[in-house]
Amino acid sequence: MRRILLLDDEQNVLSALKRSFRSIAGSDQLRIDTYTVPQDALLPLRDSAYDFILSDYHMPSMNGIEFLTLAKAMQPDAVRMMLSASAEFKTILGAINEAEAFRYISKPWTQEELADTYHAALQKRDQVLEDRRLADELRVQRGQISPHEEAMRRLEESDPGITKVKWSADGSVMLE
Missing domain, CATH: 3.40.50.2300 (Response regulator)
Incomplete structure (x- = not known):
């Protein structure tokens, strides 16, 4: 969408x-x-x-x-x-x-x-998004970033803030 x-x-x-x-x-x-x-x-x-x-x-x-x-x-x-x-x-x-x-x-x-x-x-x-995806793939191939970091970047692009969730000790999400 x-x-x-x-x-x-x-x-x-x-x-x-x-x-x-x-x-x-x-x-x-x-x-x-x-x-x-x-x-x-x-x-x-x-x-x-x-x-x-x-x-x-x-x-x-x-x-x-x-x-x-x-x-x-x-x-x-x-x-x-x-x-x-x-x-x-x-x-x-x-x-x-x-x-x-x-x-x-x-x-x-x-x-x-x-x-x-x-x-x-x-x-x-x-x-812009395709260029970013290709650049990240190249960074993964060169070992500059991990596959996990690449996945986190893609998640952040589609849902800003999703990778910055604060968790409490019991596993629940902490709201500010």
Whole structure:
């Protein structure tokens, strides 16, 4: 299943994006999480792996570059994209340089542009994961990491935090 995180402080924009992505994805399994507050959108990044993250630039408490930079630290393999009505060069440059945004989508967008972006983002995500898998296989062959470490990395990619579970002496999971 593909997972997308959408962040915009305007609910109507989120609804339009969600409808658009659902029509583009067709029968693909797709889970879309939407948020209007950046701090709320950061919480699921600790526990759920996303294929791509799309953030608006102008928001009251945190701009999109700040959000995507934090998202990059939490999920470096997720494809990050910026959405904005602003066509300022400084905004676009910041998204690319600071947050390493893959694409910049301007408001209003076209369905064709969004479809191209959706497919390119998923292709990029798949390539990143395949590159990581091949690099880990090579590291195992060279003895740089153990097969156990490789398996743990793959688990962490699909379910962030799963390898960092704290166990009590009786074998139960300790919650913070």
